[in-house]
Amino acid sequence: MADIERSEAALTAESVADYFSARLGSSVTVRNLRQTFPGLSRETYLVDAEVAGESRGFVLRVDPPSGGGTPTSLRHEWEVYRRLWTSPIPVAEPLWFAEGVDFAEGRAHMVRDLVAGGTTLPGLTAATAEGARLRHVAVRNHVEMLAEVHRLDWAAYGFDEFIPVPASPDDALRLEFDIWKDLWLAGRTEPHPVITEALYWLEENMPRDTPFISLVKGNNGIGEEIWRDGRIVAMSDWELASLGDGVLDLAFSQGTLALDDFGAAVRYYGECVGHEVSPRRLAWAMFWIMFKALVCLNTLFLRNYIAGADSRIASAAFGVISVRQYERQLAMSIGKDLEAALHDLAAQTTRSTYASIGATS
């Protein structure tokens, strides 16, 4: 029996082996099945298998029983992978997507090849010269990879076939705003006057200097991408991918760009994409990402917890505590100049959620 650390609705090595055998048309033995940590929006399992006698690794991504923790479906993420696999952006090879089949209680799932590496870099937080060098190299590499994603010719790879496209670069943030505002209004668990005011404030201050429409990754950075030898070898977790303003990714790096010198990282990004990032555009994105996180935590995690569809205690913790923290930060910021407001919150907004708890691959 493989060593499995169970989530609330964990899969077993036997059920995965049976399913993979049927799917691949070959005998599969699962030597080890482990759910990665952290990661609440979807369950991700590393499958160490033997296929017809040959060692092979897979990554199995499954919707939790309560559904995904983002407004986008797992099929959306699958479609992103499928297209990126043929592009210059490094991703693991997507193998199949299915839902409603006799596996994992019919939950949506996708399988991709395992890329050797880890979601963290050993020694990254070391207070040594080598640690500083590693952080500098990692941040620059991450910036380069984000820039490559943002410069991708998304239409050539068919991303406009399933993702809404802004009418023009000027409207990139407007489309994003409208989509997420609607999600908030449709799904919020109760009235939040501070968020109502925050949305007016963000709308009034919405930048229109988006240089071009990009494929936007969504959550990114340490804990998401696959790193090996100090470099990203595969970009992972595309569930929030959209078409819009790449600045949103700079604001959603979960502390990664601040591991070295955040300002230098943003300037380097500007060099990589050929357009300087205005401080106002960046500041808006930082507050916007706070709002998006709040939408997911309230309308999905907390709503499902209250309804009894999600029994994970972390969903309650995030939904109660983190949402209130974001609300207070927004309350203290509304009405201020965007950059001044961001300056006041900088300490909180650049801290990685995963800094102290040992995220692993």
Next chain:
Amino acid sequence: MKPSSQALLGGIADTVETQVLPELEASTWTASRLRSCLALLRHLEQRVVMEGPLLYRENAELEVFFGELLEDLKDVREALPLRDELEVLRSTCTYSEAYPAVEELASVNARYLEFLDRIIIMLHENRAALGEARFEELRGRVMDRIREAKQREAPMIDAASGYSPI
């Protein structure tokens, strides 16, 4: 009854934090679930003593705030329906007992927050008619009200802020 609910919750949280969590490897789901519990316990340790009085005070102050704000908007036609609704709200948001349960206080608070939400929208939708100076003055009063509420509840949230929810 002694020890108090707050003391018991604090004792449970201390036990989890100092005697159980250190025994577990940090990057496991088991430790993660305990951290989530600990964060919520620290929150509850404060909430159990704060929530009732806080909601009672907040509801009373919101009722007065609505009355004053809508009185100042009596010349604004679009605000008139809200004045009528406030009267209905006042007559239905009453407590069944002198010492209302937290659930009852929370239910009234939810209705008041929904009303505040509608006032905010009404102000923004009539921004041009109000004129910028008057609009900003009214918006400032709303935001002061919201900030005060957020500051008051802060101890319940800050108590958990040093604990990762995952």
